Amino acid sequence: MDERATRPHDDLKLRPKAGAGSGLVLIADDDPAFCAMLARRAERMGLSVIQAEDGTKAIEFIAGNHFDAVVTDLYMPGATGLEVVQAARRSDPELQAIILTGNATVETAIEALRAGAYDYLTKPLDSLAAFDVALARALELRRLIAENKRLFKEVQRLAVTDPLTGLYNxxxxxxxxxxxxxxxxxxxxxxxxxxxxxxxxxxxxxxxxxxxxxxxxxxxxxxxxxxxxxxxxxxxxxxxxxxxxxxxxxxxxxxxxxxxxxxxxxxxxxxxxxxxxxxxxxxxxxxxxxxxxxxxxxxxxxxxxxxxxxxxxxxxxxxxxxxxxxx
Known part of the structure; x- marks a missing residue:
């Protein structure tokens, strides 16, 4: 994993949300090189990425952006990864989060999942492919949830409207x-x-x-x-x-x-x-x-x-x- 480090963004709104088939991802980790490496992997997947170097900055980014997924270290200055996930889920209950930690225990994994995290990965990563798969699945779950909501609304609409005229039935x-x-x-x-x-x-x-x-x-x-x-x-x-x-x-x-x-x-x-x-x-x-x-x-x-x-x-x-x- 000899990926070259890049500087984290400083502004709260740095990139527009990507179009259909893509998404906006927040990656928060107090290791700038590791954070930048994950950001490049996400960008190769066609995603837009905002990086945060601590928990406080991550929560600020959440308040100013509409993310599709959050990848966050468990232990960071300012706020923990769990607090970041909780803030993200309050902002958007359908947002999917992945927790990263170098101090993996069964208790922390359970705590992360209870906080609403979609997945839990340990550092160092066995392979970057594991990160790619976890992020892709998290985004697919979000897409499926959104599609199910749309279909449910459409079924509700069809149940009370006349298909020819669009008037109520x-x-x-x-x-x-x-x-x-x-x-x-x-x-x-x-x-x-x-x-x-x-x-x-x-x-x-x-x-x-x-x-x-x-x-x-x-x-x-x-x-x-x-x-x-x-x-x-x-x-x-x-x-x-x-x-x-x-x-x-x-x-x-x-x-x-x-x-x-x-x-x-x-x-x-x-x-x-x-x-x-x-x-x-x-x-x-x-x-x-x-x-x-x-x-x-x-x-x-x-x-x-x-x-x-x-x-x-x-x-x-x-x-x-x-x-x-x-x-």
């Missing part, structure tokens, strides 16, 4: 509606629903094909998003039906939103064919003890809008002032 709507009805019942707060049904999608599909019909559904979903508040929940309820949950909105406010949605849909056209929708609006009242009660009322309002010829907004059992006939 019926299952998520039912959960949220149960919560909002309970809140409205307890605190007597306004709550409204808008149910939307496209008037001519079947004819559109028969004429232009289902891929074009899917495009219409996506356009309608975006039109709904554009007209609702952040607190509202636009949902693809099923087929060509959409439902919007509007917390803290009374019937007049919900009708205004429904009118804007209807107008926006009327402005849409695809492949030379215009699009229209029927909309029903309902407001929660004390007679709605369950979420199914208000769903039934908004469904009845939609039924009246369809029966009235479509392209209409109905609120409860009456046509809304926002009702529209024709494009």
């Amino acid at each position: 019926r299952h998520k709507l039912k959960e949220a509606l149960d919560v909002e009805v309970e809140r409205a019942l307890r605190y007597n707060r306004p709550l409204s629903l808008i149910m939307i049904d496209l008037d001519n999608l079947k004819h559109f599909n028969d004429t232009h094909g289902h891929p074009a019909g899917d495009k219409v559904l996506q356009m309608v979903a975006q039109a709904i998003r554009d007209q609702v508040r952040k607190v509202d929940m636009p949902t693809r309820y099923g087929g060509d039906e959409f439902l919007v949950l509007l917390p803290e909105a009374d019937l007049d406010e919900a009708c205004a939103v429904a009118g804007r949605i209807a107008k926006r849909i009327n402005q849409m056209a695809l492949m030379g064919t215009s699009v229209s929708a029927s909309l029903g609006v309902a407001e929660w009242t004390v007679v709605h003890r369950r979420s199914d009660d208000i769903l039934q009322e908004v469904d009845q309002a939609l039924y009246h809008a369809k029966r009235d010829g479509g392209n209409t907004v109905w609120a409860g059992l009456r046509a809304s002032p926002a009702a529209s006939h024709g494009p």
